[in-house]
Amino acid sequence: MAQDKKKQKDAVKQAQVVDRDEHQKTTEYRKIGAYLITIPAAKKKFADISDKTKPDPTDNDSSEGPFGLGPLVYPCLQRFNTIECFLTLYFMLTLSHGMLYALVDLSLKILVSQFSASNSETFLMDFSDYFAAFLVSMFVAHFGGRGNRAKWVATASIVTGLSAITFAVLFFHYEIIKLSIVEEDLCKEGKKTKVCGSNVIPHKSISISLFIFGQCLHGIAGVPIYLLALTFIFDHVPTLSSGLYIAIADAALTVGYFLGYLLGVKSFILPVEEAMQAVGHVQRFRILQSGWWKSFIFVGSIPFFTTLPLFCFPSNLPGAHKIRLEKSKEPSRVDRRLKNKEIEPNLKGVLHATWCLLRNPLVLTQILCNVTESVTFKASSHYLPLYLQTQFVMTPKSAAMLTGIFILPGCIIGRFFGGYIVDKLQMNIKNKLKFITTVSVISIVLFLLLISVKCETAKFPGINENYDGFGMIGSLKAPCNEKCGCTTSAYNSVCGRDEKQYFSPCFAGCHASKNLRKEKVYYNCSCIIQGLTTADDEEVYLPAGIQSAWVLCLQFGDSLDLSLHQYILQKHQLYVVVFGTLMNVELKYIVGSIKGNNWSTHL
Template structure:
């Protein structure tokens, strides 16, 4: 029994690792996918939410019917489906052509040259070239490769469905009651190794150019910090697919049922005694009629949602999950836009700082429950207290900020004064009005004055020297407007860096973020156990499944979309596709981004605490009533035992008064007998 249960625990832990690895890698690749397919954040939110859409399709039925079927094999099937989905996500890279980023430079940079900067517009092209351009435009517009990513991610969601509800209920059925919280805590802790490695792999892949091995890197004029850079996002999905494929193997050899941990006999637990009420937990000749099982689904669901404690806890979980998904999805992007970090460094820091803190917190939370044997009420109170402390630390993040980078025509005027503008006409000034520049270009250059210009043409540059990333532009008329006469008027490729004090702000932000992650995670296991213990045992699998279903439906699906849409509202400069229409955002108003992003998280989390307080009050009443009933029964039992003791005492005293007569009679009779014998 123990060896098979341990095998199941190890196998399930590896599945948790593999699926968390794939999910975290998806989160770490959000920015890369957004840039590769040239789509806005709201659409990338829809793609990210497709995972939850896949869950929505089957989670309730898998949770309910899965408890009646062979749970380990269902988990194995889910792993195969997830592996297939991860492979489909990576397919567009092999079906698309090479990535071509927007640039005013020639892609032929084999020689070191000095050349003129001549703006190019479609109207000035030769008619034959115009037809070629429009043909390629039509071909590109008909290609919506992001749909593969959407479908593959949805398939990942479908495959993930049986893992958590069936895995947790399987452990809770066949493990000792006092060991279940510890096992679940260990499982969740090992699970967090998946996101750690997922973000670290995302960090590594973000450094690699998307077409690495197929292009000459000397010809690439952008760096990983550039908003046009796309890393090798596809590589991690192939690795994730392989891991999930391997993780499915052990579940085909595990039994449907196990003996209860601690039993002396080595016989499987009878189906009628399993906590989830599965009618057939053994491989016998009994056939399960799904229609008979289905009859109990709606009554069970009604009974579950009619439990006030569970319903209020579900409302709190929905709000918290909304804030968590929004934070996790766009945290790396927030670090990029607010503090000027590259996608690679942002993912690396999340992987080595935030996630280990969460892992330690979850483990310690489970250890606290086991060490002090916390009740359901105490577990709910611990979950609330730690979450609220993390919430207070979140408020401190509003003070850790960096100012907008100075970009001429967007965040500052051409003479250097602060002025945020969403108007494209502000991109033009007297120094570049006669250059016939396109306002749609984004090929930023940094002048010696510390001001970034949208393109070399917008900077008024006349010629350039060097090649690749080392290209330098000269005679930039706009650069001279913010400098004293006679100063340098050259500019180099790329945006100007943030001010030095931004580094200190970023250090403070990471310190607060890591501490908040640790404190929040302390209450994760106690909060999870509240769901299991506040309902009747036969509804346990259904409760876990419905919680996953509802939180992902009302949290996991809409949260990335409306977070992304609100983030899009802070965009200052969009890329423009060849055929027209908005692409991906190139630069955001970092102040508005911070207020909207952190403000939304704060509002969602703050509202959830009202429901948590109500849950704690209900739990106290529920268990106070139960304790009072037990106390009354004990008093009644003690009174009855007291009466019985008095009766026994009276009987003993009565028996004691008659015993001498009996004894003398016995003596006399013995004596008579002896006399007769004599």
């Protein structure tokens, strides 16, 4: 009996243990069940998804997704779900956007000259992209930062391609460049000056409207590219490595501008002979403008190749949560006034976030740096070629190419090495600020040195010289050319052997011309009576030469001072140092203050 009671007690205890274990398993199953996700069998079979439980949200982020387009997720493509692949696609997109910048700047000069655009029309065509970007920048940055930033960048790639196609349609469908017979502007007694009448330009309004529309698309596309993409890159790389990544991304714009400049300069060379052989007026001007619309189509095809891969990226790449946790251990980068504030995703929230940003000293300083960089680069690309044309009487093609050769490589090298130095030295914020200050001082000193660089003003009869006492300053006419029938409608300056520049061969009194050493020269010029002469192989003395390059002045005037050559070399050397240093400074500041930019994504 005692043994039977003992067996019953053991059985009860064992049963109680079993019941407790089953209860624990049930409780654990309920806890785990909260993290289980149910996947349809068809989708599971199609995507080859294995049975697994959802990890603890404290250890991972649910927004970290696979590389795929909606339900189309393939394991073999997950190797592209990295920040390096995103950076490669972003580099190609920014490259095309920069190329479009250069082509638009160069084509604008053609439209202004061919359409005789007014100042207001020129202003609208030139700055409409900035105005469009200003209108949408706040909304794109506010709402785009809360969504899938990679998809916003993909949408920007589509808009960039549409912008390039708009410019291509403009040059393909409408006649912008017109061929005209240019008569040699020589001195001929009894020649009558043609009076310019009213000139009606067809398709002017629609062409300008298309150009402005393309500029607006171009500006809108740049907002996600330069705002959302940079924050996306920063969130997926360690803080110390962010400088190099952003330097590569930032240098893509300048590289693209350089390549676009080369394309644009090449497009200035018109296939005139091929166009003259074409049948029909439409076919003729399409061949004549083929360099421009083909360049725009080529540039527009690049962003379309990046669209589909960019749409496949998730909101956060794998490993983003881990990097975010590591950055959370760093000193706080959030403005203390916003630390415990919630900003709603609506118009009121946008205005409140804007007000908070305008009161942040770091953001204001960053804005000032970007404005300075933009103004400097814009002024250099626009006015330096004009300065070279005026000071050294260069052709527009030569001045544009020389400007691009010296400015753009300096920008590219400065931007890239700025991020590389910060990445290798692993500077903290304090050292970055010191480095920025040092390089800024050097940049300012180099700018101040430009004041001491002076070029001797060339003598220009009728402008600052009075035809050796036979004419008046302010009038291009003098007794030596008053019977030549000269006109001021076309500026075609020549350099005489007397070391003076003349408005045209006609105002120099030149009666004949010939080609010599691939350049056109003029002789029998009644207004050039001083200086040395140079005889050619036929013993014809050449008083003047057309100045497609300033070196011709040395060729036809042996007494010309070589200081002009020294000055232009010094000028370009200083521009290389100054602009390379300036862009280097801007990148250092971007790298040093990127932490301050990062907190704006939390708004």
